[in-house]
Amino acid sequence: MHNVTQSPSYLPHALRIVRHRLDDSTRDFLQRELTSAIADLRLDSDRHQAILSAIGSQVLRSRLPGEILQALAFYSTSHRHALLLENLPCQRFPASPRSGFTDEAELACTNALHFGLLELLSVTPLAVDYENDGRLIRNVTPVAGASGTTSSWGADAEFFWHTDNLHLPFGSGGADAQLYIPRYLSFFTVRNWEKIPTEVVALDDVMKSLDHCALDQLRSCEYTVHAPDSVETATPFTDVAVIERHGSDHFARFDRAATTAGTLPAAEALELWIQTLRHARAQEIILRPGDFLIFDNYRVLHRRRAFQPNSPETSRWLRRCYASRRPTRCRAAGIRNRR
Numbered sequence: 001m002h003n004v005t006q007s008p009s010y011l012p013h014a015l016r017i018v019r020h021r022l023d024d025s026t027r028d029f030l031q032r033e034l035t036s037a038i039a040d041l042r043l044d045s046d047r048h049q050a051i052l053s054a055i056g057s058q059v060l061r062s063r064l065p066g067e068i069l070q071a072l073a074f075y076s077t078s079h080r081h082a083l084l085l086e087n088l089p090c091q092r093f094p095a096s097p098r099s100g101f102t103d104e105a106e107l108a109c110t111n112a113l114h115f116g117l118l119e120l121l122s123v124t125p126l127a128v129d130y131e132n133d134g135r136l137i138r139n140v141t142p143v144a145g146a147s148g149t150t151s152s153w154g155a156d157a158e159f160f161w162h163t164d165n166l167h168l169p170f171g172s173g174g175a176d177a178q179l180y181i182p183r184y185l186s187f188f189t190v191r192n193w194e195k196i197p198t199e200v201v202a203l204d205d206v207m208k209s210l211d212h213c214a215l216d217q218l219r220s221c222e223y224t225v226h227a228p229d230s231v232e233t234a235t236p237f238t239d240v241a242v243i244e245r246h247g248s249d250h251f252a253r254f255d256r257a258a259t260t261a262g263t264l265p266a267a268e269a270l271e272l273w274i275q276t277l278r279h280a281r282a283q284e285i286i287l288r289p290g291d292f293l294i295f296d297n298y299r300v301l302h303r304r305r306a307f308q309p310n311s312p313e314t315s316r317w318l319r320r321c322y323a324s325r326r327p328t329r330c331r332a333a334g335i336r337n338r339r
């Protein structure tokens with residue numbers, strides 16, 4: 001079932017997600033203004049990302065209600081796990097890209113929205129050279145030849161609970177963000193006729209179900225993580241913990257197929273962690289066309305169950321972009337400038 005809320009609502013457990021829904025008239029205004037601003041410009045998602053961000057953020061700033069602008073401005077500092085913004089405008093979309101890539105210039109309005117929202121969220125779009133041909137936008141859709149793989153291009157293999165790109169250290173954002181695990185995953189929904197949920201769970205919720213012994217073990221540097229299937233080249237990251245403490249927060253790096261334990265106690269704790277995740281109290285979000293979702297890849301685990309795609313042209317299609325935090329001083333300046 002699709003949630004429809006006019007004001008933010010918070011779930012009753014540790015996962016803190018803020019939701020907003022645009023009314024139809026705001027959505028239609030946005031659509032007209034974006035279409036007019038882009039006109040016949042051919043703007044590519046990588047080469048012209050800064051222009052698309054500027055166009056999108058300007059249009060959004062002028063049309064979004066104040067409470068939504070405020071929710072976006074404070075998301076990355078408010079300790080919310082996720083933010084869902086529903087009912088954004090949808091342009092005319094081509095068929096779902098079976099090759100994994102499409103003509104990005106045709107999707108300029110969608111990209112302006114996506115990058116514009118990231119700008120208002122005070123986070124920076126992040127492309128990584130080890131995945132997705134180094135492009136900013138990943139088309140999360142069933143791709144010919146990817147069946148049977150646990151990849152965002154697959155469908156028939158279940159994704160167990162995981163965090164993305166766990167083979168790197170945690171970082172705090174800034175110019176060298178590519179060297180670290182991406183902090184945020186953001187998605188714009190093109191189509192999801194199959195009604196496949198994106199499932200998320202807060203690390204805090206999972207940790208509550210583990211005893212101190214298991215937690216201590218998972219915090220020990222007795223694990224090795226390998227790069228996931230979608231990563232082209234990467235060396236394993238050795239002597240690392242599954243859960244790391246950073247100040248008052250805990251961060252997780254985990255992918256079942258990519259994580260191995262170096263000792264028997266570490267292996268036992270890992271098994272307990274996997275069993276706990278199986279019974280985790282998750283939130284299922286069925287994204288619909290025009291929905292935008294962002295969540296914290298350090299404090300949230302996500303999964304997608306196996307599914308049978310629609311016809312190739314209309315199969316599930318989300319547009320994913322990683323994002324990194326801006327250094328604290330930049331974020332503070334961004335917030336001040338919007339006041």
Ligand SMILES: [Fe+2]
Binds near residue numbers: 162163164302
């Ligand atoms: Fe993922």
